[in-house]
Amino acid sequence: MSKNKISKNWLSERKRDFYFNQSKIQGYRSRAAYKLIEMNDKFKFIKKDTCLLDLGSCPGGWSQVAAKLITKGEILATDIKNMEKLNKVTFIRGDMNDKEFCEKIYKYFNKKVDVIISDMAANTTGNKDLDVYRTGELCLNSMDLSKKILKRDGVFLTKVFMGSVFEEVHEKAKKYFNKVIKYKPLASKSSSKEIYFFCKGLLNI
Ligand SMILES: C[S@@+](CC[C@H](N)C(=O)[O-])C[C@H]1O[C@@H](n2cnc3c(N)ncnc32)[C@H](O)[C@@H]1O
Structure with a gap:
């Protein structure tokens, strides 16, 4: 298929996409916001006093959802790309493959956090297997960070690609983790290989 035809198909698919249209109406920066809304409705882990870390936050849909729910807690968002400012959200730019950056996050909080959410997806290279692998690596890194900075009864929610x-x-x-649940939100396209792990309760290891 020609490049022109692919981008035309992509545009018309986008126009028909319910969540994309809703995000425009409701002012969310990404359709991904609806994935977090659904997962929080199901697992009820973001409370008004939650201290939350959002990994791979750009453009900011998940942080917007968190900022609506968290009125007395704290939100730190991070991404390898810059994120436009959001009310009630602190942003630090950095690469989750960089150990020094993980240390920076650790030092920022200087206390244990309640929730870590990661929607990170490695930038695409054109090689699908490699992309899946690199996103998996980001996921493993964020799990190590969780072990260090998450409260014992904390929640770690992460995207992973099948592969x-x-x-x-x-x-x-x-x-x-004590509890690990696989979940595919409705807002996640059926054609996408992404799935989420909802993890709760750090084990003593
Ligand atoms: C699917 S988007 C996240 C969407 C976001 N949850 C939202 O609701 O707007 C994935 C993000 O992961 C980020 N990312 C990719 N590689 C990264 C890395 N090495 N370190 C930090 N963030 C990374 C990308 O820059 C991108 O913004």
Whole structure:
């Protein structure tokens, strides 16, 4: 298929996309916002006093959802790209593959946090297997950070792509957390290989 035809198809698919249209109406920066809304409705883990870390926050849909729910807590958002300012959200730019950046997050809080959400997806290279693997690596890194800075009864919610690294992420999640639930929100396109792990309660390891 020609490039022109692909982008025309993409545009007409976008116009028909319910969540994309809703995000424009409701002022969310991304359709991804509806994934977090649905997962929070199901698992009820974001409270008004939650201290939350949003990894891979750009353009900011998940942070917007968190900022609506959290009135007395704290929100730190991070991304390798810059994020436009959001009320009630502190943003730090950095790469989650960089150990020094993870240390910076750790020092920023200087206390344990209640919730870590990660919607990170490695920038695409054109090689789908490599992209899946690199997103899996980000997921493993954020799980290590969670082990360090999450409260014992805290929640870690992460995106992962089905593929080579999926089982490794799943195994590590089961090793680290008491409860691990796989969930595919309605707002996640059925054609997408993404799935989310809702993890709760750090195990003593
Ligand atoms: C699907 S988007 C997140 C959408 C966001 N949850 C929202 O609601 O707007 C994935 C994000 O992961 C970020 N990302 C990719 N690689 C990263 C890395 N190495 N470190 C930090 N963030 C990264 C991308 O820059 C991108 O903004």
